[in-house]
Amino acid sequence: MGTDGSNMDFKQLYEKYKDLIPYGIFGVLTTVVNIASYWVAAHPLGLSVVLSTVIAWILSVLFAYATNRKWVFHSEAVGLNAIMKEMTSFFGCRLATGFIDLACMFVFVDVLHFDDVVIKVIANIIVIVLNYVASKLIIFKHSDKCDETVNTGSSPVSSDNEVSSDSGTFDSAIDGAIVENVD
Numbered sequence: 001m002g003t004d005g006s007n008m009d010f011k012q013l014y015e016k017y018k019d020l021i022p023y024g025i026f027g028v029l030t031t032v033v034n035i036a037s038y039w040v041a042a043h044p045l046g047l048s049v050v051l052s053t054v055i056a057w058i059l060s061v062l063f064a065y066a067t068n069r070k071w072v073f074h075s076e077a078v079g080l081n082a083i084m085k086e087m088t089s090f091f092g093c094r095l096a097t098g099f100i101d102l103a104c105m106f107v108f109v110d111v112l113h114f115d116d117v118v119i120k121v122i123a124n125i126i127v128i129v130l131n132y133v134a135s136k137l138i139i140f141k142h143s144d145k146c147d148e149t150v151n152t153g154s155s156p157v158s159s160d161n162e163v164s165s166d167s168g169t170f171d172s173a174i175d176g177a178i179v180e181n182v183d
Contacts, residue, residue, distance in 0.1 A: 019072055023132055026067040031124045034060035038120055049116060053105050057098040064131070065090050073140030086139060093134035097127045 037059045041052035065087065069075040077086040104123035108114045 019136065020132075022072045023068070023135075026064070026072055027128045027132070029067070030060050030064045031121075031128065033063045034124060035117070035120055039117065042116065049105055049109050050102065053102050053120075054098075057094075057101060061091065061094045061098070064094070068135055068140065073135060075140055089139045090135070093139060094131065097130045097134070100130065101127050 034056045038052050038056035041047045041055045042049060045052075047055070068090070069077075069086070075086060077083045101123045104119060104126070105116070108119040109116045
């Protein structure tokens with residue numbers, strides 16, 4: 001129980017929701033990339049709504065993968081096979097939400113003639129929520145490897161039988177620092 005009588009203290013709340021803060025920041029930045037690239041493609045370049053949406057989706061998904069992997073969900077994937085599996089899963093889930101975005105744009109802009117930028121913003125809110133759920137539960141779900149490392153000091157082994165905490169890469173050095181600072 002927290003010092004103020006609550007069931008959780010600040011540290012427990014932070015640990016429970018620590019992914020939401022950077023996800024929110026990078027979600028907003030991803031949305032800016034998506035909307036800005038859509039606007040440039042649709043308005044100055046004069047491309048169709050559908051083609052502009054596809055271009056915006058590709059650019060924003062590339063940005064989202066890089067930021068989510070590193071700073072939001074602290075990916076434990078190491079080695080080409082593990083990273084390719086993670087990336088395929090990420091792009092697959094984003095493809096599904098990309099189709100939702102595209103369907104919203106087609107139905108509400110091309111068919112019903114609503115304002116394209118307003119619909120783009122609304123569609124992005126829906127997509128952000130769906131993407132977080134997919135990232136948290138499917139793509140970047142962590143096993144108890146971090147707990148094992150903190151509690152035993154042993155190096156966890158990934159599903160590809162590669163040691164994931166001692167690969168000598170910059171990512172694993174950062175991930176190791178994060179694991180060490182959990183307590």
